[in-house]
Amino acid sequence: DTGVSQDPRHKITKRGQNVTFRCDPISEHNRLYWYRQTLGQGPEFLTYFQNEAQLEKSRLLSDRFSAERPKGSFSTLEIQRTEQGDSAMYLCASKGTSLDQETQYFGPGTRLLVL
Amino acid sequence: ILNVEQSPQSLHVQEGDSTNFTCSFPSSNFYALHWYRWETAKSPEALFVMTLNGDEKKKGRISATLNTKEGYSYLYIKGSQPEDSATYLCASPDTGRRALTFGSGTRLQVQP
Numbered sequence: 154d155t156g157v158s159q160d161p162r163h164k165i166t167k168r169g170q171n172v173t174f175r176c177d178p179i180s181e182h183n184r185l186y187w188y189r190q191t192l193g194q195g196p197e198f199l200t201y202f203q204n205e206a207q208l209e210k211s212r213l214l215s216d217r218f219s220a221e222r223p224k225g226s227f228s229t230l231e232i233q234r235t236e237q238g239d240s241a242m243y244l245c246a247s248k249g250t251s252l253d254q255e256t257q258y259f260g261p262g263t264r265l266l267v268l
Numbered sequence: 269i270l271n272v273e274q275s276p277q278s279l280h281v282q283e284g285d286s287t288n289f290t291c292s293f294p295s296s297n298f299y300a301l302h303w304y305r306w307e308t309a310k311s312p313e314a315l316f317v318m319t320l321n322g323d324e325k326k327k328g329r330i331s332a333t334l335n336t337k338e339g340y341s342y343l344y345i346k347g348s349q350p351e352d353s354a355t356y357l358c359a360s361p362d363t364g365r366r367a368l369t370f371g372s373g374t375r376l377q378v379q380p
Contacts, residue, residue: 155311155313155314157311184366186366186367186368188367188368188370193372194372195272195274195357195359195370195371195372195373196312196357196359196370197370198362198367198368198369201366201367208366209364209366209367211367244312255300255302255317255319256314256317257302257314258311259304259311259312260311261309261310261311262311
């Protein structure tokens, strides 16, 4: 157990529906990342928060994707009008900011299947 | 765009065999190299963070080396066990040193 939790672990939805995933990072970590992993590939960066501020978004993050971290604690990732191409594992990671804290700690992921 | 590559893509070994995988990355503007182990249905587990050329790190039967001048890292597993079966990922921070860029992983299966 890394201390990072994600909910739900699995989600099956129909094309066109909206879905929301939640990530609870390690409590003292102020940096939070979302990644997406598809079959045969490594995780790809989606977006990054420092406290409640969303500081960077990947070009992979289309307009249908939105992420929030309202109080600098948990984060949500919403996908609107899901498409079959959104089927993937969505991973969340958190990290501290001191110089000796380089490791990102990952949650178990939410596996999304869009039918 | 940072390009991190891993080989082989998959590996099947017998219990007790020793094995190794390769991660290659751009040697310019190097900051750090991370290794993770990802077992099915679990969180990716951090194994090592390596920063210095010539670094060698060890955790039980797993060890890693780093060559930043030529842009590669090796991960070694001595005396593989079935519980070592997992996908091994390497990653390096992007130029902004925020997000990690991952290789596509090496999937290891250890047969009893």
